[in-house]
Amino acid sequence: MNAHTDIVAQRATDLAPRTRRLSLGTPSRAGLLLGPGLLLLYWSVLSATGFLDPRILPAPWTALTTAVDLIHQGRLQENLTVSAGRAAAGLAFGAVAGVAMALVSGLSQLGSYVIDGLVQIKRGIPILALIPFMVLWFGIGETMKVTVIATSVFFPIYIQTHSALSAIDLRHVELAETLRLTRWQFVRHIVLPGALPGFLTGLRFGATGAWLALVVVEQLNATSGIGYMVTLARNYAQTDVMLVGLVVYALLGFGSDAVVRLIERRALAWRRTLGQ
Amino acid sequence: MSPAVSVRGLVRFFTLKGVLNGVDLDIAPGEFVALLGRSGSGKSTLLRALIGIDHEASGGGEVHVPQRTSVIFQDARLLPWMRVLDNVVLGLRGADVRERGRQALAETGLGGREHAWPHELSGGEQQRVALARALVRQPQLLLADEPFGALDALTRVRMHALLRRLSDVHDPAILLVTHDVDEAILLADRIVMLDRGRLGLDMPIALPAAAPTRQDYVGSVRETLLRQLDASPA
Helix, strand or coil, X not given: CHHXXXXXXXXXXXXXXXXXXXXXXXXXXXXXXXXXXHHHXXXXXXXXXXXXXXXXCCCHHHHHHHHHHHHHHCHHHHHHHHHHHHHHHHHHHHHHHHHHHHHHHHHCHHHHHHHHHHHHHHCCCXXXXXXXXXXXXXXXXXXXXXXXXXXXXXHHHHHHHHHHHHCXXXXXXXXXXXXXXXXXXXXXXXXXXXXXXXXXXXXXXXXHHHHHHHHHHXXXXXXXXXXXXXXXXXXXXXXXXXXXXHHHHHXXXXXXXXXXXXXXXXXXXXXXXXXX | CCCCEEEEEEEEEECCEEEEEEEEEEECCCXXXXXXXXXXXXXXXXXXXXXXXXXXXEEEEEEECCCCEEEECXXXXXXXXXXXHHHHCCCCCCCCHHHHHHHHHHHCCCCCCCCCCHXXXXXXXXXXXXXXXXXXXXXXXXXXXXXCCXXXXXXXXXXXXXXXXXXXXXXXXXXXXXXXHHHHHHHCCEEEEEECCEEEEEEECCCCCCHHHHHHHHHHHHHHHHHHHHHCCC
16 A cells, blocks of 8 residues: 555656756747847937937937927828828739739739749849839839839739749649639639738738838938938938938838738638747 | 440540550449559549549540539548638539538538638548538539548548438439448449459449348458459559
8 A cells, every 4th residue: 555655656756857848938929029128228328328429329218209399390290191102002003913913924824924934034133223214214203103112012922922823732723623613713712812821921021122112212302201301301410300210110111011910810810830 | 314424435645654545434323333443553544534634634535424523532622711611612603502501511410510610620521521512512423532541440431321321312423433442342332443444343232231141242242352453463
């Protein structure tokens, strides 16, 4: 009896010690704020102690008060509306064109010969290198700005959507044939949902590309927009206004990425992946 | 009565290698035929020719299949982005298709799972969805390509009973491709065997109802079939 209890106790203690854990464990959502938080702290300390010349980089609180001032004057929201409008227009045109071209090139042999070959050649040329030509063709007005943004959105969306399209499972195509689906039913129920993950990846790259192109075109003879505000501030050495512009860009980029990721989670609820 | 399926002189080859060298096959309406053969004997090629999805193959011959033909593949082949009911009624039109889809799911024992995602179901359940998707189209011919090959033994036994029951109710002609001799004896009215690109053995099956004689019968048929399979070269 006693011996038996001993054995049970022995086994329990044997089982209790676990192996050294080498995996990382469950991450905390707030954990990602640690890095930016530390940087902000470092920056504040340097500014407060006077090590950092405000002409080089203003203090965090200066940026905050400048932002409040700009909002009071109405300059920030005015320029932001203009910039967001340009980005949205470019994103919309680029996305529609990217998806349309990917469908044409993915669903017809001739389309793929014509379009895909051109796109592969164009991939070698950076968008920004096209700006001189864009200015020549479209002038220096809004048309040129939106066209540059749309072009920079078009390529990632086309490439990602097209590659997802070409990766559609042949077995699903066979299924569509045996179920006698019409061309349109095939596109709607198999091609589009199959290409959706690729499209959303392309949209994330595209949104980032749209902000990047926006920064560049708004420094090119603009009279409104965040980029214009920053360029103007640079001329008058208003580092605090320049800093506010930078923060706004960061928030816009981060925000748009978060929106696309939210759409991704909703639209791809049927998927089970490692990251979820 | 004219046959549900009629195949005459079917020839299929890939890169000059003959796979089907003149297959003749008739299946009567409501008849359950099992197609046996070693791997590489051309079972799947024949089935794909009947389905009409062998776009890449060359060859000739006559194939007649009914207008309403349903297919069950070895994998359930459900679209992962559609809920179960949408998978079942995919491509169907009409006001009552969802109701018919619900009934088909109930028949295969999946009533209540209409709104599940395919990945939430087990392998056997997914194959039952595929069966419901085939039956909701009220097929005159059901073509099945090793539909139970990927399932575990216990699930397979249940699926056999389900298929037998549903084929009695709906009474389509069935061509079941399998490499499982026992499955063929248990389910089919007739067993045909593919050998060197032609149909060799063609054997009607009449399973006795009483268990002891049934055992003997299965044993003797199995022996005949296995001998035939062994006789064909690898």
